[in-house]
Each structure stands twice: as structure tokens, then as C-alpha cells.
Amino acid sequence: MKRPSILISKILCAIIISAFMSCNDQPKEQDPKEPVKPVVLAPPEIVPISQAKNMYDSYEKRRVPLIQRYEDSINKITKRDEEFHVGRFVYYDYKTIKQYLEYIEQEAADAGVEISTLRLYYSNYPNEEYFPQSKEPIKHPRQNSIMLSPTYNDGKRDYLFYIAQGAKGKQAVPMNNSFEPINEGYSNNNDPNTKAYASFAPTTSTPKAVPAILQGQESLTLNRGTGVPPPKNQ
Incomplete structure (x- = not known):
């Protein structure tokens, strides 16, 4: 007759432990004195990565060669040996x-x-x-x-x-x-x-x-x- 009582005790202990753990898992209420951190939205001027890449490549194609040719011509006229590298950023x-x-x-x-x-x-x-x-x-x-x-x-x-x-x-x-x-x-x-x-x-x-x-x-x-x-x- 002792076995059922032991089984019931174990079940009750399990229920109590489970209830205690579930109470601890519940989110804490926010302290009303704590300031709420505002969410910063992305400005509409941000462009997609694909567009940034496209504009970078366009500068590489349409501007870098012109600058390079001009600066190389200056080196030739002034007889400078140094190599000129066009800046990118x-x-x-x-x-x-x-x-x-x-x-x-x-x-x-x-x-x-x-x-x-x-x-x-x-x-x-x-x-x-x-x-x-x-x-x-x-x-x-x-x-x-x-x-x-x-x-x-x-x-x-x-x-x-x-x-x-x-x-x-x-x-x-x-x-x-x-x-x-x-x-x-x-x-x-x-x-x-x-x-x-x-x-x-x-x-x-x-x-x-x-x-x-x-x-x-x-x-x-x-x-x-x-x-x-x-x-x-x-």
C-alpha cells in the first residue's frame, strides 16, 4: 500500500517543480522608470548593395581611366618616375x-x-x-x-x-x-x-x-x- 502513496508524492513533486520553473520563465515586467530605447528607422536615402556596386563600377569605367591618363601625361611631361594610382575612397x-x-x-x-x-x-x-x-x-x-x-x-x-x-x-x-x-x-x-x-x-x-x-x-x-x-x- 506504500507504493501508490510514493508514486503520488513523486507526481506532486514533479507538478510543483514544473509550475515553479514555468513561473521563472515568464518575462519580467519592464520597470516603468527605465527609458524605452527608440527604434531608429533606416533613412530612405539608403541604397541597395547592388546599386552601390553598380555606381562603384560606373566610376571605375567612366572616371578612373580619364584621371589615370591625365596624371600619367603629367608624369611624362615632368619626367617623373613615380606611378600614379587613382584614389577610390x-x-x-x-x-x-x-x-x-x-x-x-x-x-x-x-x-x-x-x-x-x-x-x-x-x-x-x-x-x-x-x-x-x-x-x-x-x-x-x-x-x-x-x-x-x-x-x-x-x-x-x-x-x-x-x-x-x-x-x-x-x-x-x-x-x-x-x-x-x-x-x-x-x-x-x-x-x-x-x-x-x-x-x-x-x-x-x-x-x-x-x-x-x-x-x-x-x-x-x-x-x-x-x-x-x-x-x-x-
């Missing part, structure tokens, strides 16, 4: 890009403007030893590169800009699409023959600018990426 450390975006947002906010676009300019290092104004050495003459530069919108159009120090703090000084200062009402104290204005915050109805002297020229344009090929990792 430029890269930056991801942390550098994050720091750059935070920096330009900070400087734009301090100057009272809002960044409207981020331009990526095609560029080329001059065939010189140094940049003429800064005297900075040119590491990779003749190689293509890119420059990143923010713009702000005044209600009519986007402007490239740099930061200068005015009487009331930092000011956004607009430039045209070719990185040239806009002479009409915009300049800094580096040019004593032109007026300087300190109020450039974009508005839908543009107020009269207030004359002031601007100090310095703080660039927001990013370059100095690494081009491949060549040289790699330099």
Missing part, C-alpha cells in the same frame, strides 16, 4: 565623425544658427609641396579627396559658413558655394577695406545687420581623411 575614424558632428552642432548653436545641410565636396590636393596660405605640407599631391562642411539657411538659401568672434559672442559668417566670403555686408577684420557685420542669424524676414568688428576665422570644414589607394593608413 576616403575614410575617417568613426569616432572622428561623431566628434565632428557634435562639434559643429555646438559651434552653430553658440553662433545662433541651425545646421541645415552637411555638404560633401569633391576636392583635389594641389601639385605643390605646401598649401600657399597656411604653409602646411601637402602629404598626397594630386590625389582626390573630400571635404565635409555644414550650411545654415537664412529662409531663402543655404550658406556655407565659418565662425568668428563678435561683440556679442560667436557669429556665423556666410560664404558662397566656392568657400569665398560674401563681400556684400559680410567680412571680418582681416580685410580693413570692407565692412564687418556681427548679426547673421537666419530669419524669414532679414533684419538690418549691425556693424561690428569680427575677430578670427574658425573653420568648420573637415578634411585630412585617409585615401585609398594610395597611400594606405598614412
Whole structure:
């Protein structure tokens, strides 16, 4: 008569253990104090891999040979022995890009403007030893590169800009699409023959600018990426 009672005890133990484990398996309720992480949607500008490959190959076919022939002709004229390799991409450390975006947002906010676009300019290092104004050495003459530069919108159009120090703090000084200062009402104290204005915050109805002297020229344009090929990792 003891066997049935032992069997019943084992069954009851199994049921209790199973119930206990199923309770532990249930998902925990989220703490209402914990912030819900938002889901970031993919921007519509992302292209399929097949399309990226197609555009890469198109550049290889339609642009690389033209650049190669031109640079080879320069080597022939100047009697240079070095082989020229056409660059295919430029890269930056991801942390550098994050720091750059935070920096330009900070400087734009301090100057009272809002960044409207981020331009990526095609560029080329001059065939010189140094940049003429800064005297900075040119590491990779003749190689293509890119420059990143923010713009702000005044209600009519986007402007490239740099930061200068005015009487009331930092000011956004607009430039045209070719990185040239806009002479009409915009300049800094580096040019004593032109007026300087300190109020450039974009508005839908543009107020009269207030004359002031601007100090310095703080660039927001990013370059100095690494081009491949060549040289790699330099």
C-alpha cells in the first residue's frame, strides 16, 4: 500500500517543480522608470548593395581611366618616375565623425544658427609641396579627396559658413558655394577695406545687420581623411 502513496508524492513533486520553473520563465515586467530605447528607422536615402556596386563600377569605367591618363601625361611631361594610382575612397575614424558632428552642432548653436545641410565636396590636393596660405605640407599631391562642411539657411538659401568672434559672442559668417566670403555686408577684420557685420542669424524676414568688428576665422570644414589607394593608413 506504500507504493501508490510514493508514486503520488513523486507526481506532486514533479507538478510543483514544473509550475515553479514555468513561473521563472515568464518575462519580467519592464520597470516603468527605465527609458524605452527608440527604434531608429533606416533613412530612405539608403541604397541597395547592388546599386552601390553598380555606381562603384560606373566610376571605375567612366572616371578612373580619364584621371589615370591625365596624371600619367603629367608624369611624362615632368619626367617623373613615380606611378600614379587613382584614389577610390576616403575614410575617417568613426569616432572622428561623431566628434565632428557634435562639434559643429555646438559651434552653430553658440553662433545662433541651425545646421541645415552637411555638404560633401569633391576636392583635389594641389601639385605643390605646401598649401600657399597656411604653409602646411601637402602629404598626397594630386590625389582626390573630400571635404565635409555644414550650411545654415537664412529662409531663402543655404550658406556655407565659418565662425568668428563678435561683440556679442560667436557669429556665423556666410560664404558662397566656392568657400569665398560674401563681400556684400559680410567680412571680418582681416580685410580693413570692407565692412564687418556681427548679426547673421537666419530669419524669414532679414533684419538690418549691425556693424561690428569680427575677430578670427574658425573653420568648420573637415578634411585630412585617409585615401585609398594610395597611400594606405598614412
